[in-house]
Amino acid sequence: MRRTAxxxxxxxxxxxxxxxxxxAQQAKMPAPDTLPDxxxxxxxxxxxxxxxxxxxxxxxxxxMKGLSHPYALAFLPDGNVLITERAGRIRIVRNGVLDPxxxxxxxxxxxxxxxxxxxxxLHPRFVENQWVYFTYYxxxxxxxxxxxxxxAxxxxxxxxxxxxxxxFVTDTMVAxxxxxxxxxxxxxxxxxxxxxxxxxxxxxxxxxxxxxQDPSSHFxxxxxxxxxxxxxxxxxxxxxxxxKRELYALGIxxxxxxxxxxxxxxxxxxxxxxxGGDEINIIRGGRNYGWPxxxxxxxxxxxxxxxxxxxxxxxxxxxxxxxxxxxAPSIGLSGMTFYTGDQFPEWKGSxxxxxxxxxxxxxxxxxxxxxxxxxDPLLAELKQRIREVRQGPDGLLYLLTDEDAGxxxxxxxxxxxxxxxx
Amino acid sequence: MRRTAxxxxxxxxxxxxxxxxxxAQQAKMPAPDTLPDxxxxxxxxxxxxxxxxxxxxxxxxxxMKGLSHPYALAFLPDGNVLITERAGRIRIVRNGVLDPxxxxxxxxxxxxxxxxxxxxxLHPRFVENQWVYFTYYxxxxxxxxxxxxxxAxxxxxxxxxxxxxxxFVTDTMVAxxxxxxxxxxxxxxxxxxxxxxxxxxxxxxxxxxxxxQDPSSHFxxxxxxxxxxxxxxxxxxxxxxxxKRELYALGIxxxxxxxxxxxxxxxxxxxxxxxGGDEINIIRGGRNYGWPxxxxxxxxxxxxxxxxxxxxxxxxxxxxxxxxxxxAPSIGLSGMTFYTGDQFPEWKGSxxxxxxxxxxxxxxxxxxxxxxxxxDPLLAELKQRIREVRQGPDGLLYLLTDEDAGxxxxxxxxxxxxxxxx
Numbered sequence: 001m002r003r004t005a006x007x008x009x010x011x012x013x014x015x016x017x018x019x020x021x022x023x024a025q026q027a028k029m030p031a032p033d034t035l036p037d038x039x040x041x042x043x044x045x046x047x048x049x050x051x052x053x054x055x056x057x058x059x060x061x062x063x064m065k066g067l068s069h070p071y072a073l074a075f076l077p078d079g080n081v082l083i084t085e086r087a088g089r090i091r092i093v094r095n096g097v098l099d100p101x102x103x104x105x106x107x108x109x110x111x112x113x114x115x116x117x118x119x120x121x122l123h124p125r126f127v128e129n130q131w132v133y134f135t136y137y138x139x140x141x142x143x144x145x146x147x148x149x150x151x152a153x154x155x156x157x158x159x160x161x162x163x164x165x166x167x168f169v170t171d172t173m174v175a176x177x178x179x180x181x182x183x184x185x186x187x188x189x190x191x192x193x194x195x196x197x198x199x200x201x202x203x204x205x206x207x208x209x210x211x212x213q214d215p216s217s218h219f220x221x222x223x224x225x226x227x228x229x230x231x232x233x234x235x236x237x238x239x240x241x242x243x244k245r246e247l248y249a250l251g252i253x254x255x256x257x258x259x260x261x262x263x264x265x266x267x268x269x270x271x272x273x274x275x276g277g278d279e280i281n282i283i284r285g286g287r288n289y290g291w292p293x294x295x296x297x298x299x300x301x302x303x304x305x306x307x308x309x310x311x312x313x314x315x316x317x318x319x320x321x322x323x324x325x326x327x328a329p330s331i332g333l334s335g336m337t338f339y340t341g342d343q344f345p346e347w348k349g350s351x352x353x354x355x356x357x358x359x360x361x362x363x364x365x366x367x368x369x370x371x372x373x374x375x376d377p378l379l380a381e382l383k384q385r386i387r388e389v390r391q392g393p394d395g396l397l398y399l400l401t402d403e404d405a406g407x408x409x410x411x412x413x414x415x416x417x418x419x420x421x422x
Numbered sequence: 423m424r425r426t427a428x429x430x431x432x433x434x435x436x437x438x439x440x441x442x443x444x445x446a447q448q449a450k451m452p453a454p455d456t457l458p459d460x461x462x463x464x465x466x467x468x469x470x471x472x473x474x475x476x477x478x479x480x481x482x483x484x485x486m487k488g489l490s491h492p493y494a495l496a497f498l499p500d501g502n503v504l505i506t507e508r509a510g511r512i513r514i515v516r517n518g519v520l521d522p523x524x525x526x527x528x529x530x531x532x533x534x535x536x537x538x539x540x541x542x543x544l545h546p547r548f549v550e551n552q553w554v555y556f557t558y559y560x561x562x563x564x565x566x567x568x569x570x571x572x573x574a575x576x577x578x579x580x581x582x583x584x585x586x587x588x589x590f591v592t593d594t595m596v597a598x599x600x601x602x603x604x605x606x607x608x609x610x611x612x613x614x615x616x617x618x619x620x621x622x623x624x625x626x627x628x629x630x631x632x633x634x635q636d637p638s639s640h641f642x643x644x645x646x647x648x649x650x651x652x653x654x655x656x657x658x659x660x661x662x663x664x665x666k667r668e669l670y671a672l673g674i675x676x677x678x679x680x681x682x683x684x685x686x687x688x689x690x691x692x693x694x695x696x697x698g699g700d701e702i703n704i705i706r707g708g709r710n711y712g713w714p715x716x717x718x719x720x721x722x723x724x725x726x727x728x729x730x731x732x733x734x735x736x737x738x739x740x741x742x743x744x745x746x747x748x749x750a751p752s753i754g755l756s757g758m759t760f761y762t763g764d765q766f767p768e769w770k771g772s773x774x775x776x777x778x779x780x781x782x783x784x785x786x787x788x789x790x791x792x793x794x795x796x797x798d799p800l801l802a803e804l805k806q807r808i809r810e811v812r813q814g815p816d817g818l819l820y821l822l823t824d825e826d827a828g829x830x831x832x833x834x835x836x837x838x839x840x841x842x843x844x
Contacts, residue, residue: 049694049722049754049779050536050599051807051824114472177472272471275795296718296750300471302793313744315737322735328718328750329797332471357471371724373697375751380802385473402473 035063035384035407041414044363046376054374057346058414061379066098067091067406069111072119072181075393077127082156083400083408084134086116090161093408104160109136114177115147123153123227124184130155131227133190135180138169146173146206149180149194149218151229167229168246170194170218174207178219183258186265189224189232191248191283193255193269196220196291199299199308209309212251212291215243220291222255222269222283224248236286251289251320257336257353257389258283268324270336270353273297274309276328280336280351280364281321290320296328325372331358334402335388341395343413354386356402361386384409457485457804457829463836466785468798476796479768480836483801488520489513489828491533494541494603497815499549504578505822505830506556508538512583515830526582531558536599537569545575545649546606552577553649555612557602560591568595568628571602571616571640573651589651590668592616592640596629600641605680608687611646611654613670613705615677615691618642618713621721621730631731634673634713637665642713644677644691644705646670658708673711673742679758679775679811680705690746692758692775695719696731698750702758702773702786703743712742718750747794753780756824757810763817765835776808778824783808806831 044056069086076082081093088109089102109117115137123131132154137147148171154164176197183191196219199209212220215237223246224235237243258269267283277297281289292309294317299309306314316322327333335354339347351364359382365374379386387402397411466478491508498504503515510531511524531539537559545553554576559569570593576586598619605613618641621631634642637659645668646657659665680691689705699719703711714731716739721731728736738744749755757776761769773786781804787796801808809824819833 047779047781047807049752051778298794300795302789302791302795304793313738316735326750328748330471356473357469359469367724369724371726372720373722373724385469 035065035382035401035403035405037063037065039063042379042381044376044378054376056376057344059344060412060414061382062410062412064093064098064408064410065405066100067400067408068404069116069402070387070400070406070408071117071402072121072388073390073398073400073408074120074122074132075390076122078158079393081398081408082120082132084117084120085406086114086118087111088117088136090117090120090134098408103156105154105162105164107136107164110139110144110147112139112144112147113175118179119181121182121184124188130157132156132161133182135182135192137174137178137180138166140173145175145203147175148173149178151180151182151190151192151225153229168192168223168225170207172205172207172217172219174219175203176200177254178207179254179256181255181258183260183267184227185224185260185267188227190227191258191267192223192225193252193258193271194219194221194223195252195254195271198274209292212253213288213293215240215247215250218244218246220250220252221247222249222252222258222267224285248285249283249287249289251291251293253291253295256334256356259336259338262338262340268336268338270333272332272334272356273326273328273330274300275302276326276330277310278327278330278333279323280325280333280353281323284321287321288319289323290317293317294320296323296326297330325364331360331362332356332385335386335390335399337389337391337397339391339397341391341397343395344397352389352397354389354399356385356387359383359385361389361397361399457487457806457823457825457827459485459487461485464801464803466798466800470796476798478798479766481766482834482836483804484832484834486515486520486830486832487827488522489822489830490826491538491824492809492822492828492830493539493824494543494810495812495820495822495830496542496544496554497812498544500580501815503820503830504542504554506539506542507828508536508540509533510539510558512539512542512556520830525578527576527584527586529558529586532561532566532569534561534566534569535597540601541603543604543606546610552579554578554583555604557604557614559596559600559602560588562595567597567625569597570595571600573602573604573612573614573647575651590614590645590647592629594627594629594639594641596641597625598622599676600629601676601678603677603680605682605689606649607646607682607689610649612649613680613689614645614647615674615680615693616641616643616645617674617676617693620696631714634675635710635715637662637669637672640666640668642672642674643669644671644674644680644689646707670707671705671709671711673713673715675713675717678756678778681758681760684760684762690758690760692755694754694756694778695748695750695752696722697724698748698752699732700749700752700755701745702747702755702775703745706743709743710741711745712739715739716742718745718748719752747786753782753784754778754807757808757812757821759811759813759819761813761819763813763819765817766819774811774819776811776821778807778809781805781807783811783819783821 074082083091118135140146151168154161178195207219211217277295295310360380361378363376385402388400399409496504540557542556562568573590576583600617629641633639699717717732726734782802783800785798807824810822821831
């Protein structure tokens with residue numbers, strides 16, 4: 001009997017182990033294709049052009065699931081995090097936990113054609129004034145395809161957004177995929193990038209690809225605004241006939257990130273090309289960044305006539321700024337940060353960018369002169385569309401995944417080599 | 423007792439299952455990082471720029487291990503395969519089995535600085551004359567760093583190579599990584615691409631990066647030779663002062679593939695850029711392909727002065743051919759084939775290229791006009807440096823991996839959808 005009892009105990013034990021292993025394996029099997037539920041360790045070492053190993057730190061990816069197509073995030077002074085979802089919600093991570101209830105007070109924002117709620121940022125003096133800013137696409141009444149791009153602001157008291165007001169609205173509209181990202185410059189002005197649609201999404205009276213070269217349109221531009229949405233008097237094209245007063249720079253396709261360089265204070269922007277031609281640009285007032293006249297990309301259709309994108313071999317042109325760096329083919333550049341933290345000493349001074357179609361985080365390694373010397377793909381194993389890349393106040397990296405089952409990913413050091421950074 | 427016996431039987435059963443699962447899991451765990459020993463199935467479906475699924479066929483990768491840094495392969499008329507290894511060996515796959523004994527008769531070829539034995543091809547009338555051609559780096563006596571590039575031929579009787587003769591030898595030498603690939607054109611001539619070293623591998627009296635623009639040097643060129651190594655009288659620079667008579671095209675960095683277009687008969691070549699600037703070129707007689715004057719890449723050091731690569735924003739120049747397609751950053755383009763087989767109907771008309779530093783096979787999808795519309799990375803999960811890409815006479819794809827534990831990979835269809843192709 002004792003033997004039988006022990007037999008059963010062993011059976012039970014084995015069964016539990018077996019079940020655990022099967023479950024673990026089932027959880028693991030799709031791992032190359034889906035985001036794991038728990039933390040996972042990666043090695044950033046890679047092999048260089050000749051095959052020799054270039055060592056890099058290990059890092060741990062800690063996912064926080066429960067988001068739908070998150071787009072942008074803002075770190076609050078108390079360490080909490082605001083996250084926009086394309087479908088019009090602002091979510092909050094409070095004390096490390098994602099609140100299932102969205103922030104109250106937001107208007108209804110339709111989520112169509114990759115439009116919806118986009119970027120979010122706090123006023124530089126948020127502690128004093130509680131202003132939070134966001135961009136979204138406001139549907140034309142009675143026309144579900146056309147939308148104006150809106151920069152709005154409201155007050156955030158930790159629970160709800162109130163006093164929301166649309167402080168800038170484009171005077172024409174757009175159909176189809178576009179993006180609206182913004183940043184506060186060191187001069188306190190808002191630099192707002194407004195994208196143009198793909199050529200096949202043009203409609204009479206709406207913005208088209210060629211708006212990016214049209215100074216009388218807000219689309220395909222970097223705009224410069226005061227913090228109340230009014231137009232600064234010292235804008236580069238102020239008073240110039242045929243130019244919108246808000247214009248700061250022209251020839252932008254679809255900016256996916258616009259940030260301030262942590263040392264120089266320059267405005268850095270990145271954007272997607274169609275089939276190649278993703279760019280990082282340093283945005284200077286009054287300059288023209290070339291889309292769709294010049295690009296290192298081609299039309300999605302392969303067309304090189306110039307009708308649906310740059311013509312064959314139109315890479316540069318007089319009076320148009322070449323990118324600081326470009327990609328071909330496209331990785332769907334999206335999200336960007338200069339890493340300045342202490343958590344990963346080896347990564348200090350590198351640029352990190354996200355890839356949508358490229359499903360990766362990419363580290364752009366710079367030399368002592370700040371020029372790129374290498375680009376290391378990271379996290380390709382996860383097969384996640386990376387939408388946003390930010391450095392947290394804790395010196396860790398935070399990513400958002402552009403997925404139906406989207407997530408916030410925290411990237412933190414592993415082991416003794418980097419634990420000193422904590 | 424019966425219960426106890428059953429208990430033990432169940433324990434034993436569970437234990438076997440448990441062990442099998444653990445072993446299976448252990449076997450599976452390193453799979454994303456190393457080449458599996460047996461066949462493995464992959465799905466070529468991927469997500470496009472907006473995240474929508476682009477379906478693609480499944481395929482099976484069948485590895486044949488036991489090669490060390492295989493470089494190139496040639497299909498024999500009897501279905502067997504000759505494979506060069508960088509260390510100077512020619513191996514043979516006979517009736518689907520890799521012979522552990524290399525082909526006899528080869529000279530000693532040192533394997534240094536990524537040099538060694540490179541390319542191999544059969545004479546177009548091999549069945550009649552048994553000529554096999556190969557390229558290798560022949561060390562300067564007493565100087566282990568300097569080597570001449572040699573095109574040799576010998577007769578292959580199925581067992582050994584005999585009557586080996588060096589039919590073309592560069593009259594200067596090179597130190598450091600370089601490559602020498604060749605193809606027989608439809609005109610029966612040999613198109614031989616000879617690479618230039620990296621800037622830091624230059625030495626007095628040896629080829630340097632700038633040889634690619636020097637018409638009196640064989641390096642950084644496409645040469646055109648008769649099948650006995652002599653110079654055709656109708657070469658484009660024939661009789662021109664200061665030009666080597668062998669020259670067909672200039673401005674080549676390091677060609678990693680040179681092939682004949684299956685329809686047009688044009689010579690297509692690809693090459694690596696340093697940090698970006700990988701190119702596919704259509705090689706035309708008398709043309710200049712720009713290296714190191716122009717490129718879509720940058721120096722590995724980030725230097726943009728022009729001293730160690732193209733200067734800043736020198737992408738194109740009058741009289742220099744832009745590439746047919748380029749990559750930035752570099753994937754270490756290597757190996758190339760136009761897929762014309764029936765085994766993968768969906769892939770017909772695509773170009774397949776290998777990636778060394780990019781550790782992938784890449785499919786370049788063309789539109790009806792033969793222009794590129796998309797580049798799909800494949801096999802990145804294997805983390806293998808792909809050196810060679812060829813279509814076999816059976817319509818399957820064959821790859822070589824540039825690894826210490828290198829392999830021949832056969833890519834074949836899976837399941838009923840493509841089984842009809844067999």
